[in-house]
Amino acid sequence: xxxxxxxxxxxxxxxxxxxxxxxxxxxxxxxxxxxxxxxxxxxxxxxxxxxxxxxxxxxxxxxxxxxxxxxxxxxxxxxxxxxxxxxxxxxxxxxxxxxxxxxxxxxxxxxx
Amino acid sequence: xxxxxxxxxxxxxxxxxxxxxxxxxxxxxxxxxxxxxxxxxxxxxxxxxxxxxxxxxxxxxxxxxxxxxxxxxxxxxxxxxxxxxxxxxxxxxxxxxxxxxxxxxxxxxxxxxx
Numbered sequence: 001x002x003x004x005x006x007x008x009x010x011x012x013x014x015x016x017x018x019x020x021x022x023x024x025x026x027x028x029x030x031x032x033x034x035x036x037x038x039x040x041x042x043x044x045x046x047x048x049x050x051x052x053x054x055x056x057x058x059x060x061x062x063x064x065x066x067x068x069x070x071x072x073x074x075x076x077x078x079x080x081x082x083x084x085x086x087x088x089x090x091x092x093x094x095x096x097x098x099x100x101x102x103x104x105x106x107x108x109x110x111x112x
Numbered sequence: 113x114x115x116x117x118x119x120x121x122x123x124x125x126x127x128x129x130x131x132x133x134x135x136x137x138x139x140x141x142x143x144x145x146x147x148x149x150x151x152x153x154x155x156x157x158x159x160x161x162x163x164x165x166x167x168x169x170x171x172x173x174x175x176x177x178x179x180x181x182x183x184x185x186x187x188x189x190x191x192x193x194x195x196x197x198x199x200x201x202x203x204x205x206x207x208x209x210x211x212x213x214x215x216x217x218x219x220x221x222x223x224x225x226x
Contacts, residue, residue: 045214
């Protein structure tokens with residue numbers, strides 16, 4: 001069954017802690033993306049990767065880091081430098097650039 | 113630069129009546145355009161896409177959209193709303209530079225009254 005999986009579904013973090021959100025795809029897509037969604041707002045791009053071992057900052061990369069060591073995996077780390085991390089995080093993938101993106105189910109991160 | 117504007121933040125219809133969600137875009141090139149739907153606390157699902165083939169695009173769940181270059185519009189329609197259509201809808205345009213980014217509209221929340 002092809003698709004994108006994100007884990008965990010809900011994540012709670014204490015202030016000052018780093019947390020890592022998982023994103024895995026078995027669609028054999030080259031490109032992967034991380035978005036942040038705040039209540040009542042659209043999606044904002046955090047990081048994207050067009051190919052393994054390469055990634056670029058999106059519009060709101062400060063306080064986040066990523067890696068792309070494998071084609072199927074694109075984990076996102078929310079660091080303590082991110083001042084307001086409570087949000088809904090969505091991972092997506094596409095076959096290549098310019099193609100439609102397919103989204104995972106999301107991870108809701110709450111800072112306590 | 114590319115941009116997309118969703119003209120209504122909320123649309124309310126009665127079940128069984130037509131749906132119209134409006135989207136205008138700005139692009140220097142022939143864009144690729146998409147409509148996505150998001151149900152509460154879920155990821156986004158692709159409804160349909162336009163990629164310079166037929167101007168009338170049919171999607172899933174009875175939705176369709178018409179690309180009108182002269183009006184720079186890509187409105188989403190459905191002949192008869194169902195309760196399960198209640199969700200947030202996003203109009204999306206691709207950038208045409210090397211960043212391959214998607215540019216999202218701010219979203220339209222569709223409410224369906226019984």
